[in-house]
Amino acid sequence: MIILILVVLAVILFHYVKRIYSFWERQNFPYDQNSKIPYGCLESVAKHKKSMGMTMYDVYLRSKERFLGVYLLFRPAILVRDVDxxxxxxxxxxxxxxxxxxxxxxxxxxxxxxxxxxxxKSWRDMRIKLAPLFTSGKLKAMFSTSEEVGDRMIAHLNTLIPEKGTMKIDLKEIFTTYAIDIIGSTIFGLDINSFENPTNKFRNIVRLSHKNTHPAAILGMLLYLFPSLVKFLFRKFGLKNPVALEMLKIVKDTIEYREKHNIVRKDMLQLLMQLKNTGKIEEDDNFDAKVTKKAGSFIENISIETITAQAFVFYIAGQESTASAAALTIFELAQYPDILKKVTEEVNRVLAENNGKITYETLQKMEYLELCINETLRKYPSLPLMNRICTQDYQIPGSDKIIKKGTNVLISLFGIHRDPEHFPDPEIYIPERFLPENSNYNPKAYMPFGEGPRHCIAQRMGKINSKLGVVKILQNFNIEIMPKQDIEIDNYSILIVPKGGVNVRLSKK
Ligand code: HEM
Structure with a gap:
């Protein structure tokens, strides 16, 4: 009897799964023929061979359709290839x-x-509240902190690199410490120096979130694909993100200390405290957080947990992307002597005109450097895969097909940015392609910071700190030219993580 029940269940399950996997055929959509039971197109993610971003890049490459039905395990989704x-x-x-x-x-x-x-609505309200954090006035006020971190990075490199000869340096590691210290100081209000003290509390917590294990990769995939199941399991077993809990302790302690000692610092934590206490962040350059909240107003809802959640996501979204953009720019410059010469000359000239001082304004004057960072973010978009969920049935323009509410929509930014149809010679590093007079690319296809109302909220901050990191290196060290090569992208993270770091040989000037 038991055997019979098991056989019947297996047959039902088999037909159920077969039915899911015929969804796109039944909808008459073009679909990825390589999506097979049980992983769909995610076999290399499930087997921990590739990241989700690089796996979807493979799918992008094997089609020419405007949009393509795929299966993410048992979930039908759409990969949109057409940039319009x-x-x-x-x-x-x-x-x-x-x-x-x-x-x-x-x-x-x-x-x-x-x-x-x-x-x-929760997203929209939060976006409106947080936007004033990233105005140029606020970023200018925080620039000196980034510069101090940059100087500590140079001091550290000076202790590593010999007086004569070159040394191989993993710039990804160096710039990660740089980006973490900037975020630790400007967002969490901490007085940290991870170059001198690499095992400080904040840096250690951060290491927790960089674990590359097979279970972590599977969990990452589930968080992304089955949020309702994860919500159910988290609620049932009272689970919480351990890194966020540690961050909460840090934020609580720092806020308590500042409030007790009436300390006002020009950083984002101060502005987040302003948000907590007053319900909004001032548009001007006022960093004071002491205004008291009015009883019964909507701002009652803003808790320390909510503040920490934002600080935590700024850390996740900000450090890896800033570090990669800076490291990969130097990595590419080391392969193109003419570009390296041109950008170094520009940096030297602009700094000479400004008494050697790097300021927020001097960085804006480095126009060729801007083109280089643009090209780095084209070749290596920090977020290789973007996604949205369809929130109401949607008829695809120029087609009779409908995307149903609840369908996951995927955009392979890596695929689009390396598509020769949009960027001729996509593997070659050509900053000049972004010059208005050249413009040998499709501007609609370039979106390193995303697009629309949910584009990167801290675009300016990401760019300015990446530029600052590159300028500090060019100002202080020679970069040894190396043969043309590409990096391998690691098999984890939703962001681009170069496997084995980003190694470049540097020498003292
Ligand atoms: C070079 C550096 C950076 C790059 C290339 C980058 C790229 C991106 C991209 C592609 C998105 C998704 C946009 C979309 O879905 O349309 C995004 C979103 C976001 N980024 Fe960045 N980012 C960078 C730096 C930063 C920094 C420094 C922070 C914070 C301090 C940050 C915070 C965020 C946040 C909060 C979002 C979500 C916005 C929302 O959903 O409203 N990013 N970023």
């Missing part, structure tokens, strides 16, 4: 795609309620 349609999804038709559809539980797990994951 991408822009519809991200910007023009935002009303149908305003959420990312990833795990968030505002009610029971406020530490998960960060601006990246928040949905609908």
């Amino acid at each position: 349609l991408v822009r519809h999804v991200l910007a023009e038709d935002f009303a149908s795609f305003h959420d990312r559809g990833i795990y968030v539980d505002e009610e029971k797990d406020p530490l998960s309620a960060n601006i990246f994951s928040l949905e609908g």
Whole structure:
């Protein structure tokens, strides 16, 4: 009897799964023929061979369709390849795609309620509240902190690199410490120096979140694909993100200390305290957080957990992307002597005109450096795969096909940025392609910071700190030219992580 029941269940399951895997055929959509039971197109992610971003790049490459049905394990999803349609999804038709559809539980797990994951009205309210954090006035006020961290990076490199000869340096590691210290200081308000003290509390917590294990990769995939299941399991077993909990302790202690001693510092924590106490961040350059909240106003809802959730996502979104952009720029310069010469001459000239001082304004004057950073972010977009969830049935323009509510929509930014149709010779590093008079690329296809209302909120901050890091290196060291090569992208993380670091040989000037 038991055997019979098991056989019947197996047959039902078999037909159920077969039915899921015929979804796109039944909808008459073009679909990826390589999506096979049980992983769909995610076999290399499930087997921990490739990251999700690079796996979807493979799917992008094996099709020429405008849009393509795929299966993510047992979930039908759409990969949008056509850049006009991408822009519809991200910007023009935002009303149908305003959420990312990833795990968030505002009610029971406020530490998960960060601006990246928040949905609908909660996201919009938070976005409006946080926007004043990243004005140029605020960034200028915080620039001196970034510069101090840059100087500590140079002091550290000076202790490593010999007086004569070159030394191989993993710039990814160096710039990660640089970016973490900038975020630790400007966002968490900590007085840290991870170059001198690499085992400080903040750096150690950060290491926890960099684990590359097979279970971590599977969990990452589930958080992304089955947010409701994860929500259910987290609630059932009272699970919380351990890194966010550690961050919460740090934020609580720092806020308490500042409030007790009436300390006002020009950093983002101060502005987040302002948000907590007053319900908004001042548009001007006022960093004071002492204004008291009015009883019964909506701002009652802003808790330390909510503040920490935002600080935490700024750390996640900010450090890896800033570090990669800076490290990969130097990596490319080391392969193109003419470009290296041109950018070094520009840096030397602009600094000479400004008494050798690097300021927020001097960085804006380095126009060729801007082109180099643009080209780095083209070749290596920090977020290789973007996604949205369809929030209301949507008819694809120029087609009779409907994307159903609840469908995951994927955009392979890596695929688009390396598509010769949009960027001729995509493997070659050509900063000049962005010159207005050359413009040998499709501007609609270039979106390193995303597009539409959910584009990167800290674009300016990411760029300025990457530029500053590159300028500090060019100012202080010679970069040894090396043969042309590409980096291998590691098999984990939703961001681009270069496997084995980014190694370049440097010598003292
Ligand atoms: C070179 C550096 C950076 C790059 C290339 C980058 C890229 C991106 C991209 C592609 C997105 C997704 C946009 C979309 O879905 O349309 C994004 C979103 C976001 N980024 Fe950045 N980013 C960088 C630096 C930063 C920094 C420094 C921070 C914070 C301090 C940050 C915070 C965020 C946040 C909070 C979002 C989500 C915005 C929302 O959903 O409203 N990013 N970023």
